[in-house]
Amino acid sequence: MSVLAPPPPAAPPDQKPPRPAAAPGAAASRPGLALTGAVLCVLAAVLFGFAANLTIVGHLQHARDQQVAHDDLREQLALGTAPVGQQTFDGKALEPGAPVALLRIPVLDLEEVVAEGTTSSVLMSGPGHRRDTPLPGQAGTSIVMGRQWGYGGPFGGLRNLPAGTRIDITTGQAKVTYEVTGVRRAGDPVPAPLASGEGRLTLITATGGPYTPSGVLRVDAKLVTPVQPSPPRVLRTGWIAESEQALKGEGDSWLQVFLWTQALLVAALLTVAAHRVWGRWQTWACGAPLLAALGIADAGALTALLPNLL
Numbered sequence: 473m474s475v476l477a478p479p480p481p482a483a484p485p486d487q488k489p490p491r492p493a494a495a496p497g498a499a500a501s502r503p504g505l506a507l508t509g510a511v512l513c514v515l516a517a518v519l520f521g522f523a524a525n526l527t528i529v530g531h532l533q534h535a536r537d538q539q540v541a542h543d544d545l546r547e548q549l550a551l552g553t554a555p556v557g558q559q560t561f562d563g564k565a566l567e568p569g570a571p572v573a574l575l576r577i578p579v580l581d582l583e584e585v586v587a588e589g590t591t592s593s594v595l596m597s598g599p600g601h602r603r604d605t606p607l608p609g610q611a612g613t614s615i616v617m618g619r620q621w622g623y624g625g626p627f628g629g630l631r632n633l634p635a636g637t638r639i640d641i642t643t644g645q646a647k648v649t650y651e652v653t654g655v656r657r658a659g660d661p662v663p664a665p666l667a668s669g670e671g672r673l674t675l676i677t678a679t680g681g682p683y684t685p686s687g688v689l690r691v692d693a694k695l696v697t698p699v700q701p702s703p704p705r706v707l708r709t710g711w712i713a714e715s716e717q718a719l720k721g722e723g724d725s726w727l728q729v730f731l732w733t734q735a736l737l738v739a740a741l742l743t744v745a746a747h748r749v750w751g752r753w754q755t756w757a758c759g760a761p762l763l764a765a766l767g768i769a770d771a772g773a774l775t776a777l778l779p780n781l782l
Contacts, residue, residue: 513740514733517767518774525771526622526683526782530596534624537597541585545571554644555588557607557703565706569594572601573608574642575616580629586641590617590716592780593725596772599626599675604712606671608641609648609700613672617718620678620685622775622782627677630691631655639673639693645700650693658687671695676718678781685779688718718781725776732770739766 524530548554548571553561555572566572568589575584586608590600599618606612618627637652650673653663657679666672673693680686715722743759750758775782 510737510740510744513743513763514736514767517736517740517763518733518770519767520764521767521769521771522774524768525775529768530623534597534626538585538624541571541587541597542574545574545585549642549644552644555607556644556700558603558705558707559703566603569597572643575599575608576640576642577633577637578640579633579637582626582629584618584626586616590615590718590780591713592715592720592722592776592778592782595619595780596623596775598624602712602716604707604709606702606705607643607645608650608673609643609645609671609695609697610702611666611669611671611699612702613666613674615674615676617676617781619781620689621682627675630675630677631679631689633691637693639675641673643700646697648695648697648700651696652691652693654692656690656692663692669699671699676781678719678779683782685719685782688781715780719779721777721779723777725773728773729770729777732766732773736763736766736770739763 545554555561555566555570559565566588568587568591570588571585572588573586575586576582584598586599586601587594587597588601588603590602594600595617596619599616601607602615602617605615608614608616618630619625620628633652633655635652635654639650639652641648641650648671650671656662663672672695675691675693677689678685678687679689714720715724739759739762743755743763746759747755
């Protein structure tokens with residue numbers, strides 16, 4: 473008697489072999505994705521640096537620079553070596569950023585050290601004296617510029633100064649006092665020319681919305697204390713660079729921007745590469761502070777390209 477053989481098993485449906493799982497960091501190993509990640513890191517760091525420079529970090533930098541300048545000026549006043557003109561006591565030209573005066577406006581509770589020069593970089597540390605004008609207290613019109621919003625915004629309240637407001641300034645010659653005669657904007661009448669032996673102070677800042685300057689605001693004040701002697705001036709009126717004019721930036725800062733951006737891109741590429749080896753949290757714990765610091769430095773150089781009264 474024959475035995476029936478069992479039917480052959482049904483053939484399994486066609487199945488594609490499973491794809492091997494991607495190794496960790498394989499996507500990051502692609503040059504295109506790595507470069508994209510690095511560029512995004514650079515953009516994020518620069519945007520963070522801009523926001524920090526124009527707000528918290530900028531205000532802290534201004535406060536630190538003012539403290540250092542105040543200590544330097546106080547020492548120079550005590551030693552009798554504070555500047556009284558365009559040159560130092562030993563005949564050398566004043567360096568940009570050198571402290572030259574202490575400005576006080578009691579009604580605004582304002583006390584700021586005035587530095588020599590009016591470029592965007594100098595005004596990051598506080599008000600600046602326009603180099604082609606006499607120092608406060610001397611005959612002629614002395615011009616001091618300051619920021620309206622960024623880096624402490626020392627001149628943010630100038631628009632509210634009424635006529636008759638007292639302004640005190642201490643220089644290497646004496647403590648002098650001015651009285652405000654008026655606030656003017658573009659199109660307003662210009663004050664009458666000074667007579668021989670008279671002195672005037674003009675404080676300059678920006679007008680417009682926050683961080684969007686649209687014009688220039690000037691506060692004029694007459695000297696009400698005795699005029700101080702004026703030493704010979706090497707730099708005549710108008711003999712300054714365009715970057716020292718109101719609402720101008722520093723075109724020379726492009727080189728610093730280029731170098732800081734290169735350093736930031738290299739740091740971003742290293743961060744992306746380190747992500748493959750260390751993992752996410754370890755990489756960001758080490759890379760984020762470095763990227764933030766380079767971003768602030770790069771944004772600082774970029775800020776110098778913006779109007780100096782910002």
